[in-house]
Amino acid sequence: MRLTLALICLAAPLWAETPLTADQFEAYVTGKTLTFGGRGQDPYGAEQYSPGRRVIWTFLDNDCAEGEWYAEGVNICFLYDFDSTAQCWQFFQEPGGLRAEFMNDPGTSVLYEAREGGKPLACPGPKVGV
16 A cells, blocks of 8 residues: 555656646647736736637737647647747646746746636737727
8 A cells, every 4th residue: 555655656746747738738728718927926928729729819918919829749839920930838737727838948937827717818909099
């Protein structure tokens, strides 16, 4: 019994450090709007995930960018209409939600799922009006 318990305790951190596959990520995010931030910090941004791997991102400034995501190995990469450079991340499932590690420059950015919102993003943008 003690050996089994010890093996379970050792295996848990290994499982927790396995990046989500594209299928796992898609199943988790599709139809949701997730807010991300640094641990213990104010929210950084939010992303709405639609079927067909379509996304809308905002830095919470009411200016939104449409894009799509795709798998590249173990990375989940996002391509937005404002930038031709893909933003690649690895996502990990944690007890409080997702942890995202930026892979374009590893070790520089880690974001955490701050909360899930059931509503689509409100994106009036800065160019509203005539």
